[in-house]
Amino acid sequence: MNKVGxxxxxxxxxxxxxxxxxxxxxxxxxxxxxxxxxAFAAQGGVECATLAELGAACxxxxxxxxxxxxxEQVLWGPDRNGKGVAQAMRAGSLFVMCSTxxxxxxxxxxEALQGMGLLYLDAPISGGAARAASGEMTMMTAGTAEAYVLxxxxxxxxxxxxxKLGQRAGNGSKVKIINQLLAGVHIAAAAEAMALGLRxxxxxxxxxxxxxxxxxxxxxxxxxxxxxxxxxxTPLSAVDIFVKDLGLVLDxxxxxxxxxxxxxxxxxxxxxxxxxxxxxxxxxxxxxIFPGIDLPKK
Amino acid sequence: MNKVGxxxxxxxxxxxxxxxxxxxxxxxxxxxxxxxxxAFAAQGGVECATLAELGAACxxxxxxxxxxxxxEQVLWGPDRNGKGVAQAMRAGSLFVMCSTxxxxxxxxxxEALQGMGLLYLDAPISGGAARAASGEMTMMTAGTAEAYVLxxxxxxxxxxxxxKLGQRAGNGSKVKIINQLLAGVHIAAAAEAMALGLRxxxxxxxxxxxxxxxxxxxxxxxxxxxxxxxxxxTPLSAVDIFVKDLGLVLDxxxxxxxxxxxxxxxxxxxxxxxxxxxxxxxxxxxxxIFPGIDLPKK
Numbered sequence: 001m002n003k004v005g006x007x008x009x010x011x012x013x014x015x016x017x018x019x020x021x022x023x024x025x026x027x028x029x030x031x032x033x034x035x036x037x038x039a040f041a042a043q044g045g046v047e048c049a050t051l052a053e054l055g056a057a058c059x060x061x062x063x064x065x066x067x068x069x070x071x072e073q074v075l076w077g078p079d080r081n082g083k084g085v086a087q088a089m090r091a092g093s094l095f096v097m098c099s100t101x102x103x104x105x106x107x108x109x110x111e112a113l114q115g116m117g118l119l120y121l122d123a124p125i126s127g128g129a130a131r132a133a134s135g136e137m138t139m140m141t142a143g144t145a146e147a148y149v150l151x152x153x154x155x156x157x158x159x160x161x162x163x164k165l166g167q168r169a170g171n172g173s174k175v176k177i178i179n180q181l182l183a184g185v186h187i188a189a190a191a192e193a194m195a196l197g198l199r200x201x202x203x204x205x206x207x208x209x210x211x212x213x214x215x216x217x218x219x220x221x222x223x224x225x226x227x228x229x230x231x232x233x234t235p236l237s238a239v240d241i242f243v244k245d246l247g248l249v250l251d252x253x254x255x256x257x258x259x260x261x262x263x264x265x266x267x268x269x270x271x272x273x274x275x276x277x278x279x280x281x282x283x284x285x286x287x288x289i290f291p292g293i294d295l296p297k298k
Numbered sequence: 299m300n301k302v303g304x305x306x307x308x309x310x311x312x313x314x315x316x317x318x319x320x321x322x323x324x325x326x327x328x329x330x331x332x333x334x335x336x337a338f339a340a341q342g343g344v345e346c347a348t349l350a351e352l353g354a355a356c357x358x359x360x361x362x363x364x365x366x367x368x369x370e371q372v373l374w375g376p377d378r379n380g381k382g383v384a385q386a387m388r389a390g391s392l393f394v395m396c397s398t399x400x401x402x403x404x405x406x407x408x409e410a411l412q413g414m415g416l417l418y419l420d421a422p423i424s425g426g427a428a429r430a431a432s433g434e435m436t437m438m439t440a441g442t443a444e445a446y447v448l449x450x451x452x453x454x455x456x457x458x459x460x461x462k463l464g465q466r467a468g469n470g471s472k473v474k475i476i477n478q479l480l481a482g483v484h485i486a487a488a489a490e491a492m493a494l495g496l497r498x499x500x501x502x503x504x505x506x507x508x509x510x511x512x513x514x515x516x517x518x519x520x521x522x523x524x525x526x527x528x529x530x531x532t533p534l535s536a537v538d539i540f541v542k543d544l545g546l547v548l549d550x551x552x553x554x555x556x557x558x559x560x561x562x563x564x565x566x567x568x569x570x571x572x573x574x575x576x577x578x579x580x581x582x583x584x585x586x587i588f589p590g591i592d593l594p595k596k
Binding site for chain 2 (some may be wrong): 126127163206215221251
């Protein structure tokens with residue numbers, strides 16, 4: 001049986017590693033916080049002290065870090081010192097890239113790893129920590145048939161739905177950032193609509209009830225405005241995540257000189273929220289940029 | 299039994315009048331196209347030749363016209379010549395205003411009619427022509443208890459869901475325009491996201507499949523991008539409706555100097571589409587403002 005390793009036991013990665021364990025695999029794990037990897041392994045799993053140790057031990061390496069820079073560090077080591085997983089992995093083994101990144105980067109990583117005799121899967125994830133923990137998250141993937149042969153048993157263990165969007169890297173990351181474009185605009189629009197309602201003296205819970213049963217509804221309005229009604233800005237996903245993700249969307253479009261009027265406006269709103277000190281609050285805190293309203297209190 | 303009249307047998311009004319008839323009422327009807335009122339009455343109902351005739355005959359007058367200017371003509375007659383319904387209605391009878399208008403106008407109409415001894419209900423509608431025809435549309439209403447006593451049997455006949463949002467006019471129209479803010483931004487965002495996908499070479503049907511099962515989904519993405527995939531821009535609701543409705547949203551916010559970054563951006567996108575000649579096409583045709591992409595063809 002192929003051995004699997006997972007790097008990054010954050011909100012998503014911890015749930016995914018747990019799903020692998022529940023499916024009967026014994027995942028190797030690495031985290032920059034050794035105590036987190038140790039605690040996971042104590043319940044079933046193998047703690048790796050270094051990225052290279054994990055890369056050498058596993059046929060399939062799943063990377064669940066925050067962004068492209070961290071993915072680079074996982075692959076090539078901090079400061080590109082060769083102490084990452086890539087140089088340690090055996091020929092024919094597979095790297096599964098689950099972060100939200102500029103699609104061009106994912107395409108470049110596939111080329112670099114193929115040049116080293118390794119397989120690569122472009123595999124961003126979606127659905128939030130709760131679905132990651134229950135093995136019901138969504139994966140937006142693209143890669144070669146050979147990569148899928150190795151990946152499939154582990155993808156099935158971690159995800160409720162695996163979209164296969166192309167035979168080389170790129171489309172997984174492209175569809176993911178297009179999802180983020182919509183998610184970010186919808187959160188900012190939900191905040192703008194709720195803010196106007198408060199400004200106009202509409203009762204917030206009544207507005208929520210009507211909108212969630214009308215054509216103006218979105219997945220994000222329904223989910224995030226519940227946080228605003230509860231005055232609970234505990235970050236399930238933070239404002240700064242959308243500063244990053246809408247930035248990636250805009251970078252991608254700029255590379256082909258393509259205009260995105262709404263994504264660029266929403267990006268400004270999240271940056272305004274971050275500059276005002278709300279960057280680490282829940283992304284629904286983008287509503288705090290609107291002046292002259294009284295938000296619901298706890 | 300109180301007599302009911304309905305003015306404006308367009309896409310929504312025709313369905314609502316049909317719902318009243320199905321519920322056992324014999325609606326009086328008026329339309330600026332006499333042949334349309336005659337054809338309806340021939341199946342059961344009473345054709346009125348003038349607004350005043352309808353106003354004099356009915357205890358409850360339901361107005362389902364396109365905008366505030368048409369509502370003014372219904373109330374006071376063309377050129378405010380007194381040949382509308384208001385002067386003809388008996389004291390204590392009810393005017394039900396179903397158009398999407400600036401909430402301030404609705405508040406003014408209630409005051410004017412109350413000054414004439416008439417009742418008024420602020421009652422914008424939502425849900426589209428199909429739900430209006432099946433009696434399953436949504437109404438966002440506000441008004442006095444006396445107005446609801448007269449209105450309730452007819453509201454129940456016409457709507458699947460009647461939200462009661464206040465004891466005087468205003469909140470019905472406010473919640474309706476907030477719904478339109480979200481609907482308009484979501485249609486424009488759906489177009490922007492689909493356009494970026496096409497620009498990046500993602501297959502449109504695959505993108506639709508993933509997004510409609512992900513957190514980036516909205517009611518409008520799911521509904522309107524199906525039109526884009528089918529290359530069918532037959533106007534179920536036209537681009538120019540959102541030029542009008544987002545304009546109302548912005549007018550309302552401007553009156554209290556409140557900023558709406560996304561609604562104003564989306565409004566510009568719909569105006570760009572209208573200026574380019576797509577004003578009477580389906581509102582999903584806002585995607586045609588994006589250059590450098592090949593839209594799906596029939």
